Amino acid sequence: MMTKILMVCLGNICRSPLAEGILKYKLPKENYIVDSAGTANYHTNKQPDSRSIAVAKTHGLNISNQKARQFTVNDFDVFDFIYVMDQTNYQNVIKLARNDADRNKVEMLLNVVYPNKNFEVPDPYYGGEQGFENVYQMLDEACNIIAEKLQ
Numbered sequence: 001m002m003t004k005i006l007m008v009c010l011g012n013i014c015r016s017p018l019a020e021g022i023l024k025y026k027l028p029k030e031n032y033i034v035d036s037a038g039t040a041n042y043h044t045n046k047q048p049d050s051r052s053i054a055v056a057k058t059h060g061l062n063i064s065n066q067k068a069r070q071f072t073v074n075d076f077d078v079f080d081f082i083y084v085m086d087q088t089n090y091q092n093v094i095k096l097a098r099n100d101a102d103r104n105k106v107e108m109l110l111n112v113v114y115p116n117k118n119f120e121v122p123d124p125y126y127g128g129e130q131g132f133e134n135v136y137q138m139l140d141e142a143c144n145i146i147a148e149k150l151q
């Protein structure tokens with residue numbers, strides 16, 4: 001059986017593509033599908049931000065083949081777990097939920113590390129490269145816990 005996990009941010013070019021690349025690397029392909037999406041559509045079909053591609057590369061991951069897409073209500077039917085980066089993403093996704101089953105799939109990603117704290121993975125888009133490394137470290141820690149729990 002396949003377990004399906006979706007990482008969600010705003011643009012699907014900075015945070016969630018990194019989260020997708022990191023978690024994919026930690027889980028066996030035979031049993032897990034990891035994808036990412038953005039709640040906005042500004043960057044549809046674009047590859048990840050060059051700074052996310054670069055920071056992934058320094059950690060041995062190639063995320064350059066990803067393409068941005070917008071989150072849709074259909075994702076509630078496809079995915080088992082939907083992890084969002086911040087409160088705005090959370091609100092945007094929850095607005096589309098049709099029922100409790102949909103809502104129960106949605107979790108703030110850093111709650112896997114710091115339960116119930118609702119800490120955010122900060123949007124690095126307008127900052128410098130250090131922000132992307134900082135985001136990488138947060139995502140890596142969360143993805144380690146997700147991968148351990150799932151397996």
Ligand code: 4NP
Nearest residue numbers: 009010011012013014015125
């Ligand atoms: P992301 O970062 O949500 O981590 O992909 C952003 C990328 C682009 C924009 C905002 C956030 N933007 O406003 O274009």
